[in-house]
Amino acid sequence: MDKFVVRGGNPLLGTIKVSGAKNSALPCMAAAILTEEEVVLENIPQVQDIETERKLLTSMGAEVELGYGRAQHRTSIKCAILSDPVAKYEIVKTMRASSLVLGPLIARTGIARVAMPGGCAIGGRPIDLHIKGLEAMGATVTYDHGYLEARVDRLKGAHIVFDKITVTGTEDLLMAATLADGETIFENCAREPEVTDLAALLTAMGAKIEGAGTSTIKVQGVSSLHGARHRINPDRIEAGTFLIAGAITGGDLNVDCCEPEHLSALIAKLEQMGVKLDVGKDHVRVRSGGGPLKAADISTEEYPGFPTDMQAQFMALATQAEGTTTVTENIFENRFMHVSELNRMGANITVSGRTATVRGKSDLQSAAVMCSDLRASAALVLAALVADGESILDRVYHMDRGYERLEEKLRGVGAQIRRMGDVFGKR
Template sequence: MAEDVIKVRGGSTLTGQVDISGAKNSAVALIPASLMASSGTVRLEGLPEISDVKTLMSLLNDLNIKTDLTGTTLEVNAEDAVNMPLPNNKVQSLRASYYMMGAMLSRFKKCVIGLPGGCPLGPRPIDQHIKGFEALGAKVTNEHGAMYLTAEKLTGAKIFFDVVSVGATINMMLAASCAEGRTVLENVAKEPEIVDVASLLNNMGANIKGAGTDTIRIEGVEKLHGTTHNIIPDRIEAGTYMIVGAIAGKNYKVNNIIPTHMESLSAKLEEMGVKLDIGDDYVVINKPESYNAVSLKTQVYPGFATDLQQPITPLMFLADGVSKITETIYPARFRHVDELSRMNAHIEKKSGSALIYPSQLKGAEVYASDLRAGACLLISGLIADGVTTIHNVNHIDRGYADIVKKLESLGADIWRETLED
C-alpha cells in the first residue's frame, strides 16, 4: 500500500512571507453551527484548506444539507436539512465532530452520533458536554458505541463547568441558542475561537453576551437564519510559523495574525532572545545568534497554548542550558519525545513535564502520533543534520494547509514523496 511522507533536509535559512490561514479550531465549530440556520445561506469566508473541513462538509451532506466550497469560502444551505444518524467512520476521524451534537440538538431536538475521535491525547472526556445537555433538558444515552440525545424541548439553565473546556463551552452555546429562556454558563473557556463562534451565532440571530469572559449569558431565540462570517486567523498555525522563524528565519514575515492572540508565545520567544518586530497584523522575525533556556507551563487561554507545546520543543534544543516544559492540559502529550530521541535529542520525560537539553539533531525516520507532534517533528527536521522522513502525515494535513508549499516558498528544503510498500 502506498504511503505519503514528508522529507526535510535541515540547515536552510528561511526568508520571505507566509500567510496564515483561517482558524482550524473555529472552522470545526462554525461549520456545524451553520446547520442551525433554518432559512437562508450561511457563508463562511477564510476557511483553512484542511481535511477536517471536508469531513464536516460530508457530515452536513449526510443530513441533506447543500454545501458549496470555492477556495476558502463555504456556502451552507440547511433549509431542507433532515435529521439522520451520523456515520461512525467519519465521526471517529475528527474529535470536533462532537459540535454536531449541540447544533443538531438545537435544530432537531434529537440526534444520534458516533463517539468522537481525533488525535489520541489521552483521556479527553465529554462529561461536561453531557452534563450541560442534560441541564438544558436533554436525555443522553450511550448505546452500542453511539450517543443518543433527545429532548421534548430545551429550556435555559444555569450551568457551572467543573473544568474549563473549550468544547463544552461551544457546545452549550450551540444548544442554548434556541432553548426557551435564559442560559448562564459559568467557568467557561475564553479562547478567541469561542468569541468567533459567538459572533457567527449572533449574526445568525442568536443573543449571546459575554463570550471571551468567564460567564456567558444566552437568551434563547426561536430560530436562526443565514449570514456571512469571516473566520479569525489560526493562532496555532501562526505560532507554529513564528517558531519556524525563530529557528531559521532572516527577515521572515508572518502575515494575517492577531497579535493579542499571540502574546503568550511572543513573550516566551523574546525571553529566549528572539527578535520580533510586531505590527498590526504581522510579525517580522530574525533568529538570534544564541538562545536562552526557559521554562514554560501550558495553561488555558490567555496562557501558553497546549497546542504549541510540541512545536516549540525543537527551539529549546538550540538554547544555552536546560529548558523545561510542564504540560497541565493534556499530561500525556509527550508522544513526540520518543520520536525526537531517534533524532539524537536529549530529552527527559517526567510525569507531566519534560527537561530539554541542548542537542544537535540528526535526520531520521520518525512517525507523527498526532497533529502537533507532526509539526514538532517537521520543525525538528529543519534544524537536523541530513534528511528527516516523517510518516503518518495525514495528522499534519488535518491542521496545516499546504505546509510543504508554504515552507518551500520560504526556502526550506522540503518535499513530499509517495513510498510504495
C-alpha cells in the first residue's frame, strides 16, 4: 500500500498546472451512453476514478480508449452496443459517481441495473432523489440484493422539484431527460460548474437544454443524440488545493490552466486571511502577504458558496492563522475525519456537531498519519508541507482517486515529497 513521505519547510515557488476536473469528466463519460456514436473528451485527468469509469463502461459493452503519449488526456467512447446494462458492484464499490449511469442507461435502453455506489466514507449521500425523479418520469424502480433496477418503455417529461440541492441527482436526471418524450423542468438544481460542463457536452450532442448553471433547467427531449467532441473544465478543487499549498508554505506559486471564476468563494476567504493573490484570465498567483495569516470563518454551502471539497484543505491552512477559525460543515455529516490526524501533528482543533474550532497558530510537527478520504488526504499533505520534520502519510490511494500525480506536481515547485510503493501505475 502506497505512502507519501513529506519533509516540511520548503516554500513552493514556480508554476503548477491544473488538470481537468474529475467531477466533470465522470458524468461526461457517462453521457456517452446516450448515443451510438463516438464521444471524444479532452483534458481528462489521469486518476483512478477515470480508470474505474472506463472499466464500468467497458463491462457494459462500450468501446473505451484512454489516450497515451501526446493524447494521454483524451478518451474516446463508443457505446454502439450496450450488451449488459449493469453497473456491477465489484466495479462501482469504490466510486460514488457510479450512480451517474442510471439515468443515461434507462433513457437509452429502457432498463438499468446499478449497484448501490461506494466512494469516500464522508457520510450518507442518498440516491433517493435520483429514484424519485425517474419515477416522476414514468420509470419503475425496484431494489434487490444491493442493486437498483429501473425499467420503462420511454421516459416522459415531468416537472421535478429537488427536495434538496444535489449535484449527482441534477446530472443524472438531466441526462435522462435529454431522451425523454416531451419537456422536463427541474427546479432547485445544483449550479456547480460541473453541471454546466455536462450540459455543454449534451448540447453539443444535440440535446435541447436551457438554464444550466441556474436553479431552474428546462430540457426538451429529442429522439436521439449524436457524437461530439468536448473539452473538460479545469479542476477547481485541485486548483484550490494548490492555492492553499502556496499560501500555507509562504511561497510564490502561479496556479495555471484554471478558471478563477469557479474559485471566487475560496479566493475571497484567502484574501480575508491576508494572502496576496493576482488573478488572471486562466491563472491565479498566490504570494505570501508578508505578515501573519489571519483567522477567517467558513461555512460550506452549495455552489457558489464555499465548497465542501475544500473544507479539509482550508482547515489545514487555518492551523497556521493567528486567532480562532470556525469551520461549519453543512453538506456532509461525517467530514471531519481529518481532524484527529491534524491534531496528531500538533494542531489545536475541537469538534462539536457540524462545527470545528481551529485555534492557531500551531507549530505543526511531523507524524505518521492515516488518510481517510480524498480531500482529507490533501489536507494532510498540506499540513506536512509546513510541519517540522518528515511525515509519513498512509493510504494515499484515496489521493489517486482524484489528484493526478500530485506528488510529481508538488516536487516540480520545490516540495520535498516522495512516494513509497506503487499501486497505481508507474510513478
